[in-house]
Amino acid sequence: MQDRLLPYWLLVPAFIIVLATTIYPLAYSFITSFRAWDLTKSRRPEGFVGIDNYIYAASESQFLNSLWVTFIFVITSVALTVVLAMALALLLRRKGPMHTFTRIILILPFAMSPALIGVSYRFMFNPEFGVLANGLGAVFPALQGVPWLADPQLAMGILVLTDVWHWTPYMTFMCLGGLASIPRETEEAARIDGASNLRIVFGIILPQMRGVILVMAVLKTIFALKMFDQVVTLTGGGPGTSTETLAYFIFNVGFRWFDMGYASALAWILTAIMMFISIWYVRMLLSERKMATA
Amino acid sequence: MAEVRLVDIEKKYGNFLAVPKQSLTIHDGEFLVLLGPSGCGKTTTMRMIAGLEDITSGDIMIKGERINDKPPKDRDIAMVFQNYGLYPHMTVRQNIEYPLKLRGMDKASRKDRVMETAEKVELDALLERRPSELSGGQRQRVALARAIVRTPSIFLMDEPLSNLDAKLRVTMRAELKHLHHELGVTTVYVTHDQMEAMTLASRVAVMREGRIVQLDTPKKIYAEPADLFVAGFIGSPSMNLIDGAVKGGVFRTDGVEVPVDLGDRDGVVLGIRPEELEITQDTDAAIGGKLYALELTGESTLVTLRNGPTSVCARGHADFEADIDSPCHLVPKDGARFHLFDRASGERLR
Structure with a gap:
């Protein structure tokens, strides 16, 4: 009898840790999202307000703005990262003299902390002493003195750029793994059948990479939805609220305005979006696998 | 007239000599088998004919024309791969149709040609399936159909039966032999299986360390092996x-x-x-x-x-x-x- 229960007893410590660090905070924030809680007035959550926090979010312009900013950021950064990673992987998959060196160099941006990337780019795009700002100004005189981070569109562009720069190497490695799993014969058969290089990429290689591209796109979408560090260190959500992503807005609501009930509701909206994407992704992946093994 | 001539061809990978300088003529309509153990250079030789591998020196002539610099698609060849090389995201019909599509054939003619070819290799009932839904033998048949559908001048077959079980291999061997008889296309076939070589070939080129050590009819090679290597390699059980x-x-x-x-x-x-x-x-x-x-x-x-x-x-x-x-x-x-x-x-x- 004791032997039979032993495995369960051994699981108890791990279960307690998961309960304390994941399940309890999740449940607590979920409950909090239905309560009013101004941290400047009370150390404990106040009364239940039902779904008022959620209803308020649906009509609040700043939240809707952050949702739109996040949407623009996610679409552009995911599309650029996936396309660039795929292109780089296609260029790097053949073994050349610089093979190992290139791959080592490639991993460096991903090894950097996102907050540090934000700070670095903030300096590099400083109109007075920034290396990139001055470099671009030297090459294209029209760009001299452009207030890169003070312009809403340019600031968003640079935010996307830093994220693409940070994630492309990792995604390139994922693509390289996917490309390595494609049988060489299919490409060679297409070459003999008469396909051009472009047709081989689009007609033979990419369709076989569907699964990998799907995983990349979903992972990148989830990471992009949580974009926070670079916003804090690069743009501070500005100019105005032009780069205020949902994660940054939630942080502001919770830790600047101390409206914990509303912040919890917003966090759960973000979670719901990510869960929806994850479920869609799992379903797509399952149907992909079903198709491959049918 | 689809004669293939390899004139003093040589293949080096850096300092490694994979195929030393040698010549070989494959006659029109012939079924020539390149036979040898793994790493003897037979696949490299075939890939050079296909244009999938550059040659270090020498000339490859097809129908009397030097084709060294021509891309694979312009060599009028079709190739069957060891691992089939089928396009997994396409159905059997799309796989067979693909080379015709790339050559700009109109839809109606494509449809007829695919049907005709599929019937020839008994695939007509499986046209809407994907390769993953087929058995090894069926996949190999799709690869064959894709090769014969555009009536090339030369077939190149790289160990096409080696992934099949013993029983299926015997069946497919007979089918290949019949197909060659029916189409009469010059065929270069790579294998390490001497039984396949003996049963299929018009002539066999036995290769060792990149060199052709004997080139003759299967009968002659069996009866008069040129050296100890060929003597030990041909025959089951061996001599x-x-x-x-x-x-x-x-x-x-x-x-x-x-x-x-x-x-x-x-x-x-x-x-x-x-x-x-x-x-x-x-x-x-x-x-x-x-x-x-x-x-x-x-x-x-x-x-x-x-x-x-x-x-x-x-x-x-x-x-x-x-x-x-x-x-x-x-x-x-x-x-x-x-x-x-x-x-x-x-x-x-x-």
Whole structure:
């Protein structure tokens, strides 16, 4: 009898840790999202307000703005990262003299902390002493003195750029793994059948990479939805609220305005979006696998 | 006229010489098999013909035209790969149709041609399936259909049957042979399976370390192997190769005394095929020793006897039975051929 229960007893410590660090905070924030809680007035959550926090979010312009900013950021950064990673992987998959060196160099941006990337780019795009700002100004005189981070569109562009720069190497490695799993014969058969290089990429290689591209796109979408560090260190959500992503807005609501009930509701909206994407992704992946093994 | 000529072709990977300089002519309509062990350069040679591998020096001529710099698609070839090389995201129909589509054939003609080809290889009922829904044999048939659908001048086949089970391999071998007879297209076929080579080829090029060591008809290669390597490589079970010496017109070694037509010489290897030996009760027979193993193959029994370092295998009657380690004697059948080779160089002496 004791032997039979032993495995369960051994699981108890791990279960307690998961309960304390994941399940309890999740449940607590979920409950909090239905309560009013101004941290400047009370150390404990106040009364239940039902779904008022959620209803308020649906009509609040700043939240809707952050949702739109996040949407623009996610679409552009995911599309650029996936396309660039795929292109780089296609260029790097053949073994050349610089093979190992290139791959080592490639991993460096991903090894950097996102907050540090934000700070670095903030300096590099400083109109007075920034290396990139001055470099671009030297090459294209029209760009001299452009207030890169003070312009809403340019600031968003640079935010996307830093994220693409940070994630492309990792995604390139994922693509390289996917490309390595494609049988060489299919490409060679297409070459003999008469396909051009472009047709081989689009007609033979990419369709076989569907699964990998799907995983990349979903992972990148989830990471992009949580974009926070670079916003804090690069743009501070500005100019105005032009780069205020949902994660940054939630942080502001919770830790600047101390409206914990509303912040919890917003966090759960973000979670719901990510869960929806994850479920869609799992379903797509399952149907992909079903198709491959049918 | 689709004659393929390889003129002094050579292939190097850095400092490694994969295929040393050599020439080969593959005649129009011929089924030429490149046969050899793994790493002997047969696939590299075929890939050079296909244009999938650059040649270091020499010329490749197809129909009298130098095609060294032509891309694979302009060489009028079709290739069947060991791992089929099917497009997994396309149906059988789309796979077969793809080369026609790339060549700009109109939809109606494509449809007719695909149907006609699919019927030829008995795939007409499977056209809407994907490769992952097919068995190994069916996949290989799709690869064949994709190759024959655009009626190329040359077929290149790189070990196309090696991923199939033994039974299916025999069936597909017959189908390939029939298809070649029906289409009459020049075919270059790579394999390490000597049985495939013997059954399919018009001529066999036996390769070793990048070189063609013998190029001849299967019959001639079986009957007169050019050297020790070919002698040991062709035939199943392989030829008995017995080390010994010739003195006074007799080849001698432990348990073997065979009269041969060769002057006195040491370091000689006598070759005799197992199917040209028979078991005898005569204790003075040419070959004697102790029974080492009996292997029933169905239609016959392989009898291996040993005498000192000498080991000889004979193909005996399926009913033959004897105790292991009992004395056993073998005698060459009437008309049996003895092959004599020089041990050091491997060259054929007689």
